[in-house]
Amino acid sequence: MSRPATRVLALLELLQDRGLVSAGELAGRLGVDPRAVRRYVTALRELEIPVESVRGRYGGYRLARGYRLPPLMLGDDEAVAVAIALAAAGEREKTGEPSATDRALLKLNRLLPGALRERVMMLLATTGATAAGALTPDPDLALILAAAVHGHRTVRIEHARGVRDVDPYGLVVHSRRWYLVGHDHLRGDLRVFRLDRIADAAELPRRFSPPSGVDPVEHVLRTLTLGAWTHRTEVWLDTDPDTARARLPVTFGELHLCPEGGVLLVSGAEDLPAMARLLTGLPWRFTIRSPPALVAALAEHTTALTEALVRSREARP
The missing domain is CATH 3.30.70 (Alpha-Beta Plaits)
Structure with a gap:
């Protein structure tokens, strides 16, 4: 994305967050001169975003009263792909201050429709990553499993090795693959299941209490290193x-x-x-x-x- 386009989006973000902002402050925040601010305002108006000019000593620019951006129209699979890509980028940044990735996730959180927003953020909260660059999983499956992890509910999965009832403890991304870590009721033990080998999953009414001391990321690494x-x-x-x-x-x-x-x-x-x-x-x-x-x-x-x-x-x- 070109720098002018980036600054236009940054201007829109400032107007949404701050309300009325002077031209001088906008120029300073964007690192441009006031003439460039006027060009960016014109660009927003050409996109049919109503930016008002307020004259006078305390004037500046603001969005028209009552204007709100419409929800970001992403399908479930697109929203999952964007969120996971951003989360993986965040794993690489490791900075002490809020990063560009953090800000992008906040924007995604604000713009997604309510129901999808909750499911996507639940997926991010229940997934651990050992490296970036993961392949996007089946979105419906990933969202179902994330909700079960978050709600401490047993799931019934249709796995390549047969139907299993599993108490899911977490999702892990490693070497571009997704894994579900949980207690396998059939084996009576902690197991790892690759998501690309799970055809379907459904929550069951049964709830469970996650055991203390189980780290899904460490368990996946140990299993892949020694167990196989x-x-x-x-x-x-x-x-x-x-x-x-x-x-x-x-x-x-x-x-x-x-x-x-x-x-x-x-x-x-x-x-x-x-x-x-x-x-x-x-x-x-x-x-x-x-x-x-x-x-x-x-x-x-x-x-x-x-x-x-x-x-x-x-x-x-």
């Missing part, structure tokens, strides 16, 4: 936790401080040779503690690297 892999690996790294976490993605594994120094990387792997290749790319000394098969995979990789080094030296002129 064939091999559990433990590798000692000659570094400190802060340095390791800054270098390694969250899903690479759990880090535990070792009493003797260094950190223990506890992870999961489906392909041990691939894990061995990843380890040789780390900038620290390391020791594989388990499993022995990972040591064997590292030995094979080291042999291949040594052979490549020998060939490379022999090929030099």
Whole structure:
């Protein structure tokens, strides 16, 4: 969006919030001269937004009395997509002051029709994100599950693994996928369900009390890191936790401080040779503690690297 267009929208926001505002104050707030303010006022009038000019010492510009912007005409899917995109942007900003994303969410909250506004803000309040750039989920499904999380109501989901009754604790966005975390009545345990594998969901009359100490985001990360892999690996790294976490993605594994120094990387792997290749790319000394098969995979990789080094030296002129 061009800067003039941005300033026109900013002018409209000022007039809505402040009522009568002098031309000098508007120019100062927008960072332009009074002539530019007059051009922006003309642009608003061309959009059939009634901006009145008030003459005199205390004059300025204001919106016509009784004028209100109509509700923002977004469908449920569009509103969910906009809200989630803004929320994901907010995860990246991490500033101490209200950001542009915060202000945009406030505007969205004010302009959406009442019923949809409540459902979208409920979705934002019940969703945790580990990273930005998430794919937009099915809007009806996401809104139903968010309402159930917020209202502490059991839901019946039609999942790829069958129909399940779940006490939903939270929604989590990770690596562009959406997950529902909750107590699975069939398994009697805390489970993670991908939303793209849920065909439908409906609230049940039953209410529940969420247990204390359950963090949906941490549970998803732990499940994806350790619970879904064939091999559990433990590798000692000659570094400190802060340095390791800054270098390694969250899903690479759990880090535990070792009493003797260094950190223990506890992870999961489906392909041990691939894990061995990843380890040789780390900038620290390391020791594989388990499993022995990972040591064997590292030995094979080291042999291949040594052979490549020998060939490379022999090929030099």
